Amino acid sequence: MPYRIIVADPSPSVQKTVQLVFAEPEFRVYPFEDGAALLESVSGIQPDALLVSLSLPGRDGYEVGRTLRSRKELATVPLIGLKGTFESMDTDRNPPADYDEIVQKPFDSER
Numbered sequence: 509m510p511y512r513i514i515v516a517d518p519s520p521s522v523q524k525t526v527q528l529v530f531a532e533p534e535f536r537v538y539p540f541e542d543g544a545a546l547l548e549s550v551s552g553i554q555p556d557a558l559l560v561s562l563s564l565p566g567r568d569g570y571e572v573g574r575t576l577r578s579r580k581e582l583a584t585v586p587l588i589g590l591k592g593t594f595e596s597m598d599t600d601r602n603p604p605a606d607y608d609e610i611v612q613k614p615f616d617s618e619r
Contacts (some may be wrong), residue, residue, distance in 0.1 A: 510532065510533055510534055510535050510536040511530075511534065511535050511536070511556040511557070512535075512536050512538065512553055512554065512555045512556050512557075513526070513530050513535055513536070513537050513538070513555060513556060513557045513558075513559065514537075514538045514539075514540065514546065514550065514553060514555045514557070514558045514559065514560075515527075515537055515538070515539050515540070515559045516539075516540040516541075516542070516543065516546045516558070516559065516560045516561060516564055516569070516572065517539075517540075517541075517559070517560075517561040517564070517590055518541050518542070518561065518563070518564060518565055519561075519613075522561070522590065522613060523537075523539040523541075526539075526559060527539070538553050538555070541564075541565070542564050542565045542566040542567070543560075543564040543565075543566050543567030543568060543569065543571060543572040544566045544567045546560070546564075546572060547567060547572060547575055547576075550576065550579075550582065551579075551581070554581070555582075555585060556585065556586075557585065557586045557587075557588070558576065558582075558585060558586070558587045558588065559588045559590055559611075560572055560573060560576075560587065560588070560589055560590065560607075561589075561590040561591075561592075561613075562589050562590065562591050562592075562610075563592060569589060569590075570606075573587060573589065573606035573607055574606055576606075577606045586608050587606065587607050587608050588607065588608060588609050588610075588611055589607040589609070589610040589611070590610075590611055590613050591610050591611070591612050591613065592612075592613050
């Protein structure tokens with residue numbers, strides 16, 4: 509059974525990069541462009557890892573991270589935040605503790 513990875517980012521190039529790095533048959537990538545769609549679908553996917561942009565349209569990555577961590581079934585699933593080069597971290601809205609790691613975009617796909 510392939511590992512299920514969710515990538516939530518409004519950029520088609522980021523989504524495509526993740527799909528290329530985590531290729532089938534070992535992985536199954538589920539791309540989302542906004543936070544609301546991700547939160548509606550996440551329970552049905554039962555992901556093994558989540559990559560979530562902090563700057564999602566609609567329900568942004570700060571709210572999404574907090575909501576995902578509040579769900580018991582997702583409490584231990586790795587949650588990686590994707591932060592744009594020129595985005596500042598809004599520590600008043602969401603403590604970085606909601607995310608296991610924050611990765612700056614553009615990222616090195618080999619790493």
